[in-house]
Amino acid sequence: MLPERHTPLPNGSKDLPEGPVSHQALSRQVTKLNTELRHHAATDVLRAALTTVPRLTLVSSFGAESVVLLHLTSMVDKDLPVLFIDTELLFAETLVYQQELTERLGLRNVTILRSGNIAQTDPDTTLHQRDPDACCALRKTQPLQTALHGFDGWITGRKRFQSGSRAALAHFETEERGDEARPRIKVNPLAYWSAQDVQDYMAENRLPRHPLVGKGYPSIGCMPCTSPVKPGEDPRAGRWRNTKKDECGIHFENGKMIRSGALT
Numbered sequence: 338m339l340p341e342r343h344t345p346l347p348n349g350s351k352d353l354p355e356g357p358v359s360h361q362a363l364s365r366q367v368t369k370l371n372t373e374l375r376h377h378a379a380t381d382v383l384r385a386a387l388t389t390v391p392r393l394t395l396v397s398s399f400g401a402e403s404v405v406l407l408h409l410t411s412m413v414d415k416d417l418p419v420l421f422i423d424t425e426l427l428f429a430e431t432l433v434y435q436q437e438l439t440e441r442l443g444l445r446n447v448t449i450l451r452s453g454n455i456a457q458t459d460p461d462t463t464l465h466q467r468d469p470d471a472c473c474a475l476r477k478t479q480p481l482q483t484a485l486h487g488f489d490g491w492i493t494g495r496k497r498f499q500s501g502s503r504a505a506l507a508h509f510e511t512e513e514r515g516d517e518a519r520p521r522i523k524v525n526p527l528a529y530w531s532a533q534d535v536q537d538y539m540a541e542n543r544l545p546r547h548p549l550v551g552k553g554y555p556s557i558g559c560m561p562c563t564s565p566v567k568p569g570e571d572p573r574a575g576r577w578r579n580t581k582k583d584e585c586g587i588h589f590e591n592g593k594m595i596r597s598g599a600l601t
C-alpha cells in the first residue's frame with residue numbers, strides 16, 4: 338500500500354517550508370518508504386515519491402541509459418520537473434537526443450541548466466585539462482546545486498550494479514550535504530535493476546537509444562572527457578580515461594562530495 342498523499346506544494350516553487358527538517362525525521366521517513374516499497378516496481382517508487390516528497394525533481398543526463406527513467410517518469414507524471422545540465426561541452430548528439438526525447442515522451446517541464454560563470458572562469462575551455470574537478474564543479478555541480486535549492490528531493494537513475502559503493506543503494510536515501518542544514522531525499526527507482534533489466538526494458542518498449550551508444554560509447558558525458566570503449570572494457574572506461582576521476586561530484590555521501598568510486 339502506498340503512503341497517504343502529503344500536503345502538496347507546487348513542484349518547482351522556490352518557497353521552502355518554514356523551519357528545518359531534521360535528519361532524524363527524514364531518516365525515519367526514508368526507512369519507512371524503503372521497508373514498504375522494497376519489492377515494488379520502479380513506477381510504484383516514483384508514485385510514492387511524488388506523494389510524499391512535496392517538491393520533487395528528476396535530474397537526467399539524457400545519456401546512454403537515461404531513457405528508461407525518463408520513460409517511466411513520463412508514464413507517471415509528464416509535468417514532473419526534469420533538470421538537464423548543459424555543460425556547454427556536451428556532444429551535439431546529446432543535445433539533439435535531449436530535444437527529441439523530451440518531445441517524444443511528452444515531458445512538459447524540462448529545464449536546461451547552464452553555469453553563468455564559464456566565460457569568466459574558463460574562457461579558453463582548458464579547465465577540464467588543468468583541473469577536471471574544478472571544471473565539473475563549475476559546469477555541473479554548481480548549477481545543479483543552485484537549481485536544487487527549490488526542491489525537497491530529487492530522482493536519480495543510479496543502480497546497485499554500477500559500482501561497489503552503490504552495492505547497498507536503496508530506493509530512498511537522505512542526502513546530507515554538510516554545508517547546509519536542510520537534508521534532501523534522493524530517490525533511486527532503478528536501484529535494484531540489473532544491466533540486463535535496463536537493456537530489456539529499452540528493447541521491450543522500443544525506446545530510442547542515444548546515437549553514440551552504437552558508436553562505442555556505453556557511457557556518455559562531456560566530449561573532451563569521454564572516449565569510445567573497446568569490447569570487454571568496463572562500460573565506464575571511456576569516462577575520464579587514464580585518470581583516477583570517475584565521478585563528476587554531483588552526489589554527496591555523509592556530507593562529502595563523491596569524486597571517485599561511484600558513478601553518475
Ligand code: SF4
Nearest residue numbers: 465469472473559562
Ligand atoms: S566532464 Fe570534463 S568537460 Fe565536463 S564538466 Fe567535467 S571535467 Fe569539464
